Amino acid sequence: MAEKYVGQRVKRTEDPRLIQGLGHYVDDIKLADMLHVAFLRSMYAHARITSIDTSEALHAPGVVAVYTGQDVSSKIGQVPCGAALPDLKVPDHRVLATDKVYFVGHPIAAVVATDRYAARDAIDLIIVDYEELPAVIDVEGAASNSTVIHEHFGDNIAYKLTAGEGDIEAALASADHVVKQRLVHQRLAPIAMEPRGVLARYLPGEKELTLWSSTQIPHLMRTQVAIMLGIPENKLRVIAPEVGGGFGSKLNVYAEEALLGWIAMQLARPVKWIETRRENIQATIHGRGQVGYIEIGCKNDGTITGLRYNVFADMGAYHQLLTPAIPTLTGLMLSGCYKIPAIQMNTTAVFTNKMATDAYRGAGRPEATHVIERAMDMVAAKLKMDPVEVRRRNFPTPEEFPFKTATGLFYDSGNYVGALDKALEMADYSKLRKDQAAARKDGKIIGVGVSTYVEICAIGPSAATPAGGWESATVRVEPTGKVTVLTGASPHGQGQETSFAQIAADALGVDLNDIAVVHGDTAIVQYGIGTFGSRATAVGGTALVLALEELTKKATRFAAHLLEAEPESLQFEDGKFSTDGKSVSIQEVALAAHLARNIPADMDPGLSATRFFEPKNFTFPFGTHIVVSEIDRDTGDVKLTKYVAVDDCGKVINPMLVEGQIHGGIVQSIGQALYEELVYDDQGQLVTGTLMDYAVPKAAMIPWLELDRTETPSPVNPLGVKGVGEAGTIGATPAIVNSIVDALSPFGITHLDMPLRPELLWKIVNNAG
C-alpha cells in the first residue's frame, strides 16, 4: 500500500465538531419524558446503617421514586470484578449500600425526579441513621487492623501474591551492595474532563434496554450489565457517544450503570444521571495507591543482581472491574529496561475504607517504572556513578530481543541505548552536568533526572486477559463508494477516527474524507473489547489491516471479473485495479458488487470484510525522558527548566496524535510528581474533594516539551505499532522525581515521595525540620 496518509500529521477529523461544541456527550442527549437521578452518598468512611427513612423525600415535589439498597440488592447482581487471582477475596458488592457504608461517596439511595434539581433537593430529605465505625485508612496498617471492613473475611487482606523468577536470596547475597528504600505511590484521581454519565431507556413493548454511557468498553459493559440485570444480552444496547476522556476510569462497569438500566425498566421512562465533579472525585475509581519496600542488589561495577519489592497495595473497600489485577501489572514490569537475573514481588493487597483503585493511565506500570527508575538512581548514588552509566550497563542490546525478563515476559523488540543516546544528545547531557556543577557553585539548586522506561502495551493476548485480548474490525465499501470502518475499539479522545481512516485510506486508495470510522455502539459494531492498555491501534488497528487485506482480496476478484482478467494480473494502486490498459476503480467495484448483476458465481454480493486479531504477545514501547529542574531556595518552588523525551512506540501512524498522547501523559505525570494527591484524613474523609484542593496541573504549569522519537517496529503485529497512550505517565514521573532528588543530593537526599510540594523541598533546603 502506498503511504499517502500513514505517517503524516493529519489533523484530527474529530476536532471541528468538538471545538465547535457540536459533539454529543451523554448529557447532550435528551429524550422525551426523561427523568433524572441523584444519589445520596455516604459522608462516613465506615458506618453501619441503622435506618433509612425516605418518606419525606418520596413526597417532595417532582420526586417519582426513591430506591435504597434494600429495594434493589436482591434484584440487581453484583458489580463485577473481572480479575481472577488465587485465593482472591471478592466482597459482596451491591449497587447500593445495604447494611454498611464502606467509603465516603458510597451510594446509599437513588432519587428519581422530574428534573435534576428536584432529585438533588430530595436527597437532603432522606434521613439515615448511622452507627459510626472506626475507619481503616492506613495502607500498611490495614492488614493487621483490628477493624475488619468485610467482617466475614476475618481480616483486611484481599490477597497475597508472590511473583517473579530467579533465586532472589542468592542474588541479593551476591551483591556488593543492597540498596533499600520505602516508597509511596500516592492515590490519584483520573479526572476525565467529562465526568461519568448514564442515560437509560427501556422500551417495554420491544423489551429493549438502551444505555448511553460515557464508557471505554461498550461491549464488555453490555455483557456485564445484561448479567447484572438478568436480561438477554441481545436486548441490551450500549452506546458510548462522545466520551470526554477516560484515562482508565471508564474502563469499568459501575453500580450506577446497572442501576440506571434497572430504574428505566421499573418506570418505563428514560432516566439520566450525570456525575458531579465531587462524585467524580469520590466515587469514580482512583489510581495508584501502593506503599512498597525496594531492595536492589548491585555489583561495584553497577550490574544489577536482583530486585525485591514488597508492596502493600490499596484496593479500597471493594473491587471494581480490574482492581486486584493492577498490582500484578506492576510485578510484570519491575525489570524495567534492564537485565535483572532475579526479581521477586511480594504483594499484600488490602481493603481500606476508600473508593476502589483501578486502572488509571499506566495502571500498575507507572508504579513499576517508578520503583525501578528510582532504584537505578539510588544504585548510581550509592556507587557514585552517573545514573546514565548505570542504566547503560544493564540494558539488553538490540540483538538480545526477544528479551526474557525474570518477571516472565518476552520483550518484543527494543533499542534502549538508541533512544537514550538520542535523548542525551538532544538535552546535551554532558553540558547539562557541567552547567549543573557551575550553578551549584553559584548556590543554585539544580537537578538533572533521567528515566529510561519500557512499558507493556497492546493488551493483550487473550490468555493473559480476563475478557479476551483480541480486537475486531469490519470494513465496508458502500454502494456509493464510501467506506465504513467499524472498530471494536472505543476511542474516547485518542483520535482513532483519524488514524484508522488514515490506515484505511492508504489501503484502499481512497480519500480520507470518504471514510467514516464508527465505534461505540453495540447495535452497530461487531463485538469488540474496547480502548485501554494502549491497545487500540496495535490490536484494533491490526484487525483493521487484516480486514482491509481481506476486503482488497475480494475486491480484486470482483475487479478481475469485471475486467475479464486473472486476479493475479491486476495492479491495485490509488484505488484503481488495472491490467493491460483497462481499469476499474474500487468505487465501481463496490457498486457492481452490490448490484450483483455481474459477479463471480462463487462470491456473495456486497463488499465487506470482518476480521479479528489475536496478538501473540504484548508490545513493549520504551524511551528516555530527561528533566532539568531548579528549586527556589527561598520558597521550595520547583521549575522544570528543560524537558526532553524520546519515545519509541514502534511505527507511527500520525505523529501529531502520538505527540498529543505523549504531551497528555507527561502533564499527568507532572501532576503526580509535583501536585496531585487524594488525601483521606485518618477518619476517612476525602479532604481533597474538589478541584479547589485536588491540584490538576494547568497549561501554564507545564514546561516546553521537546519531543522526538526512534522507531523500532514491533514484530508482534503487521503494522509494527506498539502503543503510546500511557507512555507519558510511565516514563515521565520518575524522570521528574529523579531530577529533584538529584538537585537535593547535596543535602543528603537520596529519595523523596510524591507529590513534591514546595514546603517539603523548602524544609530540606533550609533544614527547618
Place this chain on the structure above:
Amino acid sequence: MIPAQFDYIAPTTLDEAVALLSQHADDAKVLAGGHSLIPAMKLRLAQPQLLVDIGRIKGLSYIREEGGQIRIGAMTTHYQIESSARLREICPLLPEAAGQIGDVQVRNKGTIGGSLAHSDPAADWPAAALALDAELRAVSSKGERGIKAADFFVDLFTTALEQGEILSEIRIPIPKARTGQAYLKAAQPASGFAVVGVAVSLVRDAAGKCEAAAVGITGVASKAYRAAAVEKALAGASLDEKMIAAAAAHATDGIDANGDLYASAQYRKHLAAVYARRAITAASR
C-alpha cells in the same frame, strides 16, 4: 454541585436593589460576578432564598479619576482593571493584582466589589485594597457611608458591611509621584488562590529613601491585614537589600497564621516574609 432552589431578581437601579435587600434581610444575597457565590451555592454551603443580581444596574462598572481619587465601580471586572492602560500608568498595583486572579474566564466575570465583599482569606483584592488605603463606599436604604479598607475586613468571609448594604465603589487616593508598587503571590496549585499574596505601595523621597510604605498581605491568616511592623521598618529607610530583608522579616508579626495541606502555618509565615521582600524589592525599582 446543584444549588438549592432560590429566587432571582435583577433590579436596574441601586435604589431598587437596596430596597430588596432590606425587605428580604437575611434571606437575600447580592449576586455580582457569581464566581465565589455560585460555587458555594452549588456545594450547598450557601443557600440564599433570593439572589439580587446587581449586574443589570447601570453605572456600577467604571474606572475614573475624581477628586484626587481613582474611583472604581463595584461591578468592574478583574479584566477591566487588568487591561486599563491608565491604571497601569497611575496605579500599576491594581492591574498587576487583577492579572493574577484565577484565569481568563474568572477575570472576565468576577468583580472587584464581589471579591472585597466576599473577603475570602486567600483572595487577592483585599491585600491591594489595604496597601492602597482604599475607601469602600457602602450604600443601603439608610444612605451611604465610607469604610476604610483597614476596618473593612473583619474575619474569615466577614466584612464590616451591614445587612442590606451594597458595596458600590472603591476609592483610592491617586498615588503620589515617586510611588512604586508591586503585587506578588504564591498561588495554591489547585485553586490559584493566594497561599500568600503581598501588595506593596511605597513612596520615595527625592533622595530615594522610603518616605512611607503600605503593605497588605493576604492568604496567611483568616483575613487580609496591613503589615504594620514592615511598614514601620521601611519608613525613612534606604531601600537596600539588607534593609528590605530586615523589614520583610516582620511580615507576620503578631499574626496567627493558618495552615492547610499546601502550607503549614510555619511555612506560610516564611513565605510571607519572602514575598514581602520580593514585592518591596520590585516596588522599589
Place this chain on the structure above:
Amino acid sequence: MKIEGTQEISADRERVYSALIDPAVLQRCIPGCEKLEATGENTYSARLRAGVGSIKGIFNGAVKLEDMQPPSRYRMIVDGKGQPGFLKGSGEIALDEKNGATLITFSGDVQVGGTIAGVGQRMIQGAAKMMATQFFTAIEAEAKARPDEPPPTHGFFRTALRWFSGFIRRSVAR
C-alpha cells in the same frame, strides 16, 4: 483536628464557670445556636445555624457536659449533623484564677465530615478559630454583665469582639 488555646476573661471564675454551663447562656454564646433544650441531666439537644459569611449550614445535634468539677473544669461533647456534613468534638475546659481574672484553657479534638470536610480544607482551621473566638468573647460579655442587667446580645463580632480580640491567644492545629 486538634483545637487548643487559652483565653483570659476578666471576670471571676465562679461567674465564668456558671456562664459556661448555663444552657441559656450557652445558647446565646454558641455561634448560631438557635435552640438548646435539655434532654437529660447536662445533656441538650441543639440546633445550630453555623457558618461564616455567606457560607452557612444548619446542624442538629447534641451537647453534653461531663466530669463537671465546679468551678475548675468540665468536658464538653458536641455531636451535630446537617446537610453540609457532620461535626463532632470533645474537649476539656479548665478554668484557673489569674489575678482576679479567669484563664480558660481549652483543648480538644474536632472532626468534620461530609461537604465541609471535602471542600473546606483550607478554611476549616480559620472557621474553627473564628467560632472559638466568637464563643469565648460572648462568654466573657456574659460573665462580666451584672446579674441585674439584661443578658447581652451577641451580634458576634460587631459587639463584643471589637474590645476583646486582642486578648485572645490560641492555637489551632490540624
